[in-house]
Amino acid sequence: MLKNLNLDKLGMSASLICAIHCALAPLVLPIMALWGLGFIWGEAFEIGMLLFALAIGVFSLTKSYRNVHRKFYPIYFLVGGIGLIIISHTSLPHELEPIVLPLGALVIVFAHWLNYRLCKQCPVCEEKRSSEVTNKSAESTGSINNSPLQSSLSVSKSTLLIKNEESL
Numbered sequence: 328m329l330k331n332l333n334l335d336k337l338g339m340s341a342s343l344i345c346a347i348h349c350a351l352a353p354l355v356l357p358i359m360a361l362w363g364l365g366f367i368w369g370e371a372f373e374i375g376m377l378l379f380a381l382a383i384g385v386f387s388l389t390k391s392y393r394n395v396h397r398k399f400y401p402i403y404f405l406v407g408g409i410g411l412i413i414i415s416h417t418s419l420p421h422e423l424e425p426i427v428l429p430l431g432a433l434v435i436v437f438a439h440w441l442n443y444r445l446c447k448q449c450p451v452c453e454e455k456r457s458s459e460v461t462n463k464s465a466e467s468t469g470s471i472n473n474s475p476l477q478s479s480l481s482v483s484k485s486t487l488l489i490k491n492e493e494s495l
Contacts, residue, residue: 334387335443339436341383342408345376346432353425373416380435381409391442401442408434 348367359367366372384405392399411431415424 333443334383334390335439335446338380338383338387338439339443341376342380342432342435342439345380346429346436348376349428349432350425377409377412380432384409384435384438388438388442391446396442396445396448398445401438401445404434404438404441408432408438 388402388405392402408431411427411434415427415431419427
């Protein structure tokens with residue numbers, strides 16, 4: 328299961344949820360507190376989400392950089408997005424936080440999307456992906472690749488076809 332996990336899609340999803348969280352915080356904080364979910368808007372939760380986004384981003388983007396596309400600019404966007412979030416928490420006026428926080432999260436979404444696109448454009452990865460799809464479709468249809476049973480069945484079919492043609 329972890330082998331099929333796409334970290335860029337996970338990173339985009341987590342960052343988008345973070346952007347929505349940051350944008351809606353001023354509007355729904357009173358309601359959430361009434362429901363007992365006020366901790367979602369606390370500082371510890373936000374730091375945890377930031378560290379989660381940073382861990383996924385650093386792992387995913389550096390792995391893709393090293394193994395796939397060798398382009399550094401998705402990492403620039405990740406650092407820029409994290410930087411915007413940190414700056415909004417530490418040095419900007421409190422009134423700007425609901426604007427700058429979602430913007431930082433959206434920059435992180437863009438970094439993952441850019442990395443995802445670069446990985447999809449890589450010819451080596453495309454070849455690997457197409458071979459994985461072929462193997463998965465063969466497994467799902469129940470065909471057996473390069474097995475003695477398959478080769479003997481192929482020979483038997485061709486032998487039957489030749490014998491049928493001779494009898495006609």
